[in-house]
Amino acid sequence: MRYGTLGSACAALIRRDLLLTWRRRGDALNPALFALMVVALFPLALGPEPNQLMQIAAGIVFVAILLASLLALDALFRSDYEDGTLEQIVLSPHPLPVLLACRIGAHWLTTAVPLILVAPLLAEMLHLPSTVMPVLMLALAIATPLLSLLGAVCVALTVGMRRSGMLLALLVLPLYVPVLIFAAGACNAAQAGLPFLAPLLLLGAGLALALVLVPLACAAALRISIS
Amino acid sequence: MDDFLAMGGYATYVWSSYAIFVVGLLIDYLAPRWRNRRIISELHGRFARQKKKTETAT
Amino acid sequence: MNTLSLWFHKFGSPPTFYRLSRLLCPWLFAAACLIGAVGLYAGLVLAPADYQQSDAYRIIFIHVPCAWMSLFAYIFMAANAFIAVVWRIKISEILAMTSAPVGAMFTAVTLLTGAIWGKPMWGTWWTWDARLTSELVLLFLYLGVIGLYSAIEDRRQAARAASFLGLIGIVNVPIVHFSVNWWNTLHQGSTVRLLGPSRIDASMLWPLLLMALATHIWFFASVLARSRTSVLEQESGKEWVREIVQAQGVRHG
Numbered sequence: 001m002r003y004g005t006l007g008s009a010c011a012a013l014i015r016r017d018l019l020l021t022w023r024r025r026g027d028a029l030n031p032a033l034f035a036l037m038v039v040a041l042f043p044l045a046l047g048p049e050p051n052q053l054m055q056i057a058a059g060i061v062f063v064a065i066l067l068a069s070l071l072a073l074d075a076l077f078r079s080d081y082e083d084g085t086l087e088q089i090v091l092s093p094h095p096l097p098v099l100l101a102c103r104i105g106a107h108w109l110t111t112a113v114p115l116i117l118v119a120p121l122l123a124e125m126l127h128l129p130s131t132v133m134p135v136l137m138l139a140l141a142i143a144t145p146l147l148s149l150l151g152a153v154c155v156a157l158t159v160g161m162r163r164s165g166m167l168l169a170l171l172v173l174p175l176y177v178p179v180l181i182f183a184a185g186a187c188n189a190a191q192a193g194l195p196f197l198a199p200l201l202l203l204g205a206g207l208a209l210a211l212v213l214v215p216l217a218c219a220a221a222l223r224i225s226i227s
Numbered sequence: 228m229d230d231f232l233a234m235g236g237y238a239t240y241v242w243s244s245y246a247i248f249v250v251g252l253l254i255d256y257l258a259p260r261w262r263n264r265r266i267i268s269e270l271h272g273r274f275a276r277q278k279k280k281t282e283t284a285t
Numbered sequence: 286m287n288t289l290s291l292w293f294h295k296f297g298s299p300p301t302f303y304r305l306s307r308l309l310c311p312w313l314f315a316a317a318c319l320i321g322a323v324g325l326y327a328g329l330v331l332a333p334a335d336y337q338q339s340d341a342y343r344i345i346f347i348h349v350p351c352a353w354m355s356l357f358a359y360i361f362m363a364a365n366a367f368i369a370v371v372w373r374i375k376i377s378e379i380l381a382m383t384s385a386p387v388g389a390m391f392t393a394v395t396l397l398t399g400a401i402w403g404k405p406m407w408g409t410w411w412t413w414d415a416r417l418t419s420e421l422v423l424l425f426l427y428l429g430v431i432g433l434y435s436a437i438e439d440r441r442q443a444a445r446a447a448s449f450l451g452l453i454g455i456v457n458v459p460i461v462h463f464s465v466n467w468w469n470t471l472h473q474g475s476t477v478r479l480l481g482p483s484r485i486d487a488s489m490l491w492p493l494l495l496m497a498l499a500t501h502i503w504f505f506a507s508v509l510a511r512s513r514t515s516v517l518e519q520e521s522g523k524e525w526v527r528e529i530v531q532a533q534g535v536r537h538g
Binding site (some may be wrong): 231234235236238240241243244245246248251252254255256258260261262263266267268270273274 | 314325329330334339340341343344346348352363386387390391393395397398402404405503507510511513514517518521526527530531533
């Protein structure tokens with residue numbers, strides 16, 4: 001029996017994921033809608049004072065996006081696990097970390113990119129100064145892949161469980177703490193007129209490390225929980 | 228003695244934290260003991276049932 | 286090396302482990318209580334009051350040993366988790382999983398006593414300092430390990446998955462500590478200096494070290510007691526378990 005090349009396997013995987021998302025495009029917007037709702041609640045709770053909202057705007061946007069991506073994480077391997085695709089991926093002759101990296105990349109494209117696109121709207125709702133906006137977008141562009149990658153390891157560990165919602169949040173949140181601190185910290189520093197490059201560079205270093213290590217860890221975790 | 232219990236005016240803080248410490252250790256001591264007892268009695272019942280089963284079978 | 290691996294295999298075999306831990310447990314608990322009692326007496330009665338904090342500093346004799354234990358338990362857990370994930374040794378899986386609840390207990394006691402100590406000293410129950418935040422994250426990691434272990438049906442698979450999580454956590458804790466430190470300097474730092482007595486007088490040091498020794502012994506006693514039960518549960522199909530259970534059943538009446 002002949003197998004396709006690794007490249008064709010990855011391409012097929014990504015195409016399939018994008019196609020599945022496209023067929024259910026309403027669901028793909030759910031995380032963005034969720035983030036929008038979370039952000040809309042804050043002015044209602046804190047009062048409509050623009051100055052007050054402006055000060056905490058970046059933090060709220062990041063927390064909302066973090067929660068939304070946490071909500072979307074659960075779906076990363078769920079349907080694949082239920083219909084047996086995941087076992088086929090694990091059993092395939094291609095290196096599992098590479099295939100998982102594609103899977104995570106596709107997940108990032110379908111859940112995190114809508115969140116990044118809706119972020120300017122969220123920021124505007126909270127009167128974030130327009131000078132901070134580029135920093136916010138840059139921080140989001142680095143932080144959301146990190147969130148997807150770190151979350152994927154925890155999802156891989158809980159994949160066989162029927163109800164993993166609360167447990168998944170418990171596993172993921174400690175890993176999200178540094179990402180949140182640096183990403184929101186960069187925006188806050190920019191807003192205060194301080195240099196904001198250092199936290200972004202640290203985030204970038206974290207992303208580079210995670211890009212290499214997380215697929216390996218994810219594969220190991222998946223092998224443990226599917227054995 | 229009263230002086231000792233008063234802890235220089237910080238009695239509530241000092242004694243409440245010591246109480247938390249002792250309660251924590253107490254729970255830590257008792258929890259595995261209770262679990263051990265439960266599992267032993269469970270296994271005891273299971274082995275007795277197995278014994279009965281093999282006796283009736285032969 | 287040969288004798289070491291021989292010893293390891295012998296100690297790692299469940300029946301030997303069970304007997305040995307049953308033999309050791311009462312002695313360890315007794316030793317921990319005895320040393321702890323001496324330490325507490327020395328700390329509460331013999332040690333002089335601090336010139337700045339008066340008697341409130343006496344919380345140190347439980348707070349600091351518990352804080353050390355919260356880290357030590359995690360390192361012990363991670364070491365066993367590593368062995369469990371790489372070599373799949375059953376006893377290591379059990380030891381890693383049973384040290385998690387004990388470590389969580391010590392972490393919770395550390396956080397609570399720290400808050401109680403903070404109130405009279407800094408006037409607040411909690412500050413978002415690097416030390417406190419990473420201790421809180423440590424508690425979440427412990428709870429995550431315990432939660433994952435109890436959520437998976439198959440015990441050995443659960444132990445391996447939770448061990449893996451523990452290993453991820455050991456990378457995470459220093460990163461959290463570092464990031465909160467950085468974040469705090471951005472926020473002008475907190476004005477309260479945490480954990481003031483860096484240079485501690487000998488009359489206060491030796492009760493502290495005694496308490497640390499007592500909590501270490503307590504940790505091992507508790508882990509052995511918990512592991513014993515887990516071994517019994519996981520090996521319930523084996524003949525030696527049947528013998529032990531029947532002997533105990535007769536004694537219980």
